[in-house]
Amino acid sequence: MSLAAEADDVKPVTTRSLSTVGVGSLEDWEERLAPAAAQVVVGDARSTGLADNSVDLIVTSPPYWQKRDYGHDDQIGQEPTPQAYVESMMECLDEWRRVLRSTGSIFLNVGDTYYNRSLMGIPGLLEFGAVQRGWLIRNRIIWTKDSGMPEPAKNRLANRHEYIIHLAFKSSYYYDLVGYSEYMGNGANPGDVWNINPERNMGSHLAPYPQELVRRAVMLGCPPQVCETCQKPRARVFERTDQLDPERPQARRAMELAKEHQLTPDHIRAIQATGVSDVGKATKFQNGTGRNSPEVQRLAAEAKAALGGYFREFTFAKKITTGWTDCGHGTPTRGVVLDPFMGTGTTLKTATKMGRDAIGVDLVPLMQEPEVPGEQGMPKRSVTQSNG
Numbered sequence: 181m182s183l184a185a186e187a188d189d190v191k192p193v194t195t196r197s198l199s200t201v202g203v204g205s206l207e208d209w210e211e212r213l214a215p216a217a218a219q220v221v222v223g224d225a226r227s228t229g230l231a232d233n234s235v236d237l238i239v240t241s242p243p244y245w246q247k248r249d250y251g252h253d254d255q256i257g258q259e260p261t262p263q264a265y266v267e268s269m270m271e272c273l274d275e276w277r278r279v280l281r282s283t284g285s286i287f288l289n290v291g292d293t294y295y296n297r298s299l300m301g302i303p304g305l306l307e308f309g310a311v312q313r314g315w316l317i318r319n320r321i322i323w324t325k326d327s328g329m330p331e332p333a334k335n336r337l338a339n340r341h342e343y344i345i346h347l348a349f350k351s352s353y354y355y356d357l358v359g360y361s362e363y364m365g366n367g368a369n370p371g372d373v374w375n376i377n378p379e380r381n382m383g384s385h386l387a388p389y390p391q392e393l394v395r396r397a398v399m400l401g402c403p404p405q406v407c408e409t410c411q412k413p414r415a416r417v418f419e420r421t422d423q424l425d426p427e428r429p430q431a432r433r434a435m436e437l438a439k440e441h442q443l444t445p446d447h448i449r450a451i452q453a454t455g456v457s458d459v460g461k462a463t464k465f466q467n468g469t470g471r472n473s474p475e476v477q478r479l480a481a482e483a484k485a486a487l488g489g490y491f492r493e494f495t496f497a498k499k500i501t502t503g504w505t506d507c508g509h510g511t512p513t514r515g516v517v518l519d520p521f522m523g524t525g526t527t528l529k530t531a532t533k534m535g536r537d538a539i540g541v542d543l544v545p546l547m548q549e550p551e552v553p554g555e556q557g558m559p560k561r562s563v564t565q566s567n568g
């Protein structure tokens with residue numbers, strides 16, 4: 181058996197079972213949907229006036245505590261204490277939970293503030309408040325930057341990171357880890373540190389919120405299409421192959437060993453059924469999990485004896501997308517991304533470029549016109565006043 185990673189040698193080894201839905205393509209519907217559009221609402225993030233269950237993902241960067249004064253009576257960020265700021269943000273979370281569909285989630289970009297020479301621990305206070313209200317903190321992503329504003333302090337390090345807190349209120353939130361891992365160029369889970377440097381836009385001004393940050397959040401958390409009837413997001417259907425990434429030396433060694441020991445596709449299937457969690461228990465006594473049949477356990481043990489520490493490489497084998505779930509109700513709509521503190525509209529621009537509809541709410545929206553007339557991504561703009 182050849183384990184070389186040739187494009188035409190892809191052998192699917194597992195098939196995800198889909199008992200209640202069929203599988204279809206995204207492209208079939210994509211052609212029939214209206215172009216992705218952006219809508220701007222002038223209003224407060226705590227009372228957006230948007231309909232219940234109308235949003236798939238929130239990606240946003242609120243004003244940080246005691247940083248920039250936006251000069252508006254209803255602004256968030258200038259509260260006298262961290263506790264009062266957290267209270268305002270909790271009101272936001274209550275509102276956002278109302279507008280999110282049950283499969284929705286939030287990527288919340290927050291930073292901390294020094295006050296009386298101490299960090300106030302704002303991200304932690306927000307997380308604590310959210311958990312108290314029943315939210316699930318799924319990740320605290322560390323957004324690192326190679327450089328930043330010079331800081332005058334002589335007795336502490338300059339701040340070069342912020343947080344992106346990923347919150348959901350049900351464990352069945354939409355999440356496309358397979359698509360994201362593919363985008364990040366590695367079959368494995370790419371981890372919770374994002375190194376993204378500020379982008380230059382709007383002439384000489386530095387954008388505080390890079391498009392790449394939004395891109396990753398949308399890719400992970402916003403379905404491209406959602407059923408209008410049952411509100412189910414269309415989810416990627418994929419199969420695992422026995423193909424490894426030939427760019428990685430460990431993967432190449434794993435393929436060599438598999439060839440040398442004449443491992444079969446059944447061995448690879450057994451490795452994938454047994455999973456990476458068993459590897460830590462060492463090859464000496466490991467013979468598979470109790471969930472697998474004795475034959476799968478035997479094959480996995482044989483494979484472990486042959487591959488040693490390289491066994492785990494086959495649990496990262498490439499996945500191929502075979503379609504997207506289809507509930508069969510007919511025309512879907514585009515997934516919807518909301519930024520309730522839209523500022524200059526980075527979220528809206530990125531989301532529409534990615535084929536999602538987008539809504540921005542702000543007390544004072546600052547969205548610029550597209551730099552290139554007719555630039556793809558902002559085909560429609562409408563501005564409404566929130567009643568909320």
Ligand SMILES: C[S@@+](CC[C@H](N)C(=O)[O-])C[C@H]1O[C@@H](n2cnc3c(N)ncnc32)[C@H](O)[C@@H]1O
Nearest residue numbers: 224225241243255256389521523524526542543
């Ligand atoms: C940090 S900026 C957002 C930056 C944005 N991510 C961008 O790339 O331009 C925060 C925004 O929140 C808005 N804002 C402040 N308080 C608000 C509130 N209560 N409701 C809605 N927007 C608010 C401000 O007007 C400002 O535009």
